[in-house]
Amino acid sequence: MAFRSFFCCGKASNGKEKGKKSAPTWRVFSLKELQSATNNFNYDNKLGEGGFGSVYWGQLWDGSQIAVKRLKVWSNRAEMEFAVEVEILARVRHKNLLSLRGYCAEGQERLIVYDYMPNLSLLSHLHGQHSAECLLDWGRRLRIAVESAEGIAYLHHHATPHIIHRDIKASNVLLDSDFQARVADFGFAKLIPDGATHVTTRVKGTLGYLAPEYAMLGKASESCDVYSFGIFLLELVSGKKPIEKLSAMMKRTIADWALLLAREGKFKEVADPKLNGNFVEAELKRVVLVALVCAQNLPDKRPTMLEAVEFLKGESKEKLVTLENAELFKADLAGNYQGLSGPEDSSDCISEEKDSKS
Numbered sequence: 001m002a003f004r005s006f007f008c009c010g011k012a013s014n015g016k017e018k019g020k021k022s023a024p025t026w027r028v029f030s031l032k033e034l035q036s037a038t039n040n041f042n043y044d045n046k047l048g049e050g051g052f053g054s055v056y057w058g059q060l061w062d063g064s065q066i067a068v069k070r071l072k073v074w075s076n077r078a079e080m081e082f083a084v085e086v087e088i089l090a091r092v093r094h095k096n097l098l099s100l101r102g103y104c105a106e107g108q109e110r111l112i113v114y115d116y117m118p119n120l121s122l123l124s125h126l127h128g129q130h131s132a133e134c135l136l137d138w139g140r141r142l143r144i145a146v147e148s149a150e151g152i153a154y155l156h157h158h159a160t161p162h163i164i165h166r167d168i169k170a171s172n173v174l175l176d177s178d179f180q181a182r183v184a185d186f187g188f189a190k191l192i193p194d195g196a197t198h199v200t201t202r203v204k205g206t207l208g209y210l211a212p213e214y215a216m217l218g219k220a221s222e223s224c225d226v227y228s229f230g231i232f233l234l235e236l237v238s239g240k241k242p243i244e245k246l247s248a249m250m251k252r253t254i255a256d257w258a259l260l261l262a263r264e265g266k267f268k269e270v271a272d273p274k275l276n277g278n279f280v281e282a283e284l285k286r287v288v289l290v291a292l293v294c295a296q297n298l299p300d301k302r303p304t305m306l307e308a309v310e311f312l313k314g315e316s317k318e319k320l321v322t323l324e325n326a327e328l329f330k331a332d333l334a335g336n337y338q339g340l341s342g343p344e345d346s347s348d349c350i351s352e353e354k355d356s357k358s
């Protein structure tokens with residue numbers, strides 16, 4: 001099969017270990033092995049469902065836990081794209097990216113195998129099955145903010161070829177047993193079958209996270225990821241969803257809501273009530289400011305992900321002053337933030353995200 005010829009080795013590259021011999025980091029799985037690991041893709045093993053297909057928990061013969069993503073619709077074109085994408089992704093390794101463990105391509109089955117992340121996605125902690133447990137204290141949230149930014153910065157600036165994620169959101173940031181953030185699903189946006197539930201054939205992404213220029217003109221660039229990351233940060237800090245329904249007719253975006261508060265200096269009001277006021281005020285303010293400069297409508301004014309990492313770490317006082325003095329927080333920039341119902345509302349572009357277990 002042509003598919004197999006794309007894969008020559010299973011060695012990852014992080015850009016630093018050129019020339020060094022390293023152990024293979026991924027491999028080809030047989031369908032039989034994955035069937036047995038997931039109890040034949042049993043419903044009880046299902047972790048959730050996304051645009052690509054369903055994700056199942058599984059355990060291999062050596063006891064290690066895996067997450068298996070199973071493509072729901074096969075096509076000839078998807079075959080080729082799957083091969084190219086897996087080839088690229090298999091080479092990307094970073095502590096804050098969920099890397100591939102392997103794949104399976106038998107008959108029309110296309111499966112992708114990852115390490116299982118025991119603390120599931122950030123979505124499950126903010127709005128899903130773990131939300132009542134309040135496991136995300138301020139320290140963890142700040143670390144997740146910095147680590148996810150570092151993962152995306154790696155994709156944009158260090159991976160070869162550079163990768164634009166196109167679907168940064170709370171369900172695509174997973175948490176390992178130590179609550180370390182791992183950005184998932186980079187590079188797979190193209191593989192999502194046409195007509196799938198929460199993407200379109202033209203614009204890939206999720207309602208509430210799309211940069212306006214991307215939603216309206218389909219212009220994908222690194223700065224679209226920066227925008228989505230800004231929305232993600234606001235969600236992480238506030239525990240709110242990207243779009244809030246105020247009434248049957250009225251919607252408010254998380255960025256509009258937070259910007260008004262930031263302009264009035266009411267940063268504490270942005271904090272998730274679940275934090276019970278337990279946060280470092282200066283750090284909270286910093287994260288909200290970074291989030292808002294990332295999620296502004298004008299792409300040229302957004303920082304790069306490398307700059308966002310620097311801002312979030314707050315190591316340079318001068319940079320923080322620059323951030324605080326950004327025009328966005330002073331002038332009444334009517335037209336930059338449009339207020340209620342932004343371009344994401346054009347439902348011919350994208351449809352609603354589906355509910356999943358986590």
Ligand SMILES: Nc1ncnc2c1ncn2[C@@H]1O[C@H](COP(=O)(O)OP(=O)(O)OP(=O)(O)O)[C@@H](O)[C@H]1O
Pocket residue numbers: 047048049050051052053054055066067069098114115116117118120121123167171172174184185356357358
């Ligand atoms: N390696 C993993 N470990 C634990 N849970 C996972 C893993 N991979 C995915 N999941 C969970 O499975 C669910 C479905 O994931 P999937 O990536 O298919 O959909 P999604 O993130 O909702 O949307 P998208 O298709 O845009 O990525 C998500 O809630 C995700 O958090």
Ligand SMILES: [Mg+2]
Pocket residue numbers: 050171172184185
């Ligand atoms: Mg995902």
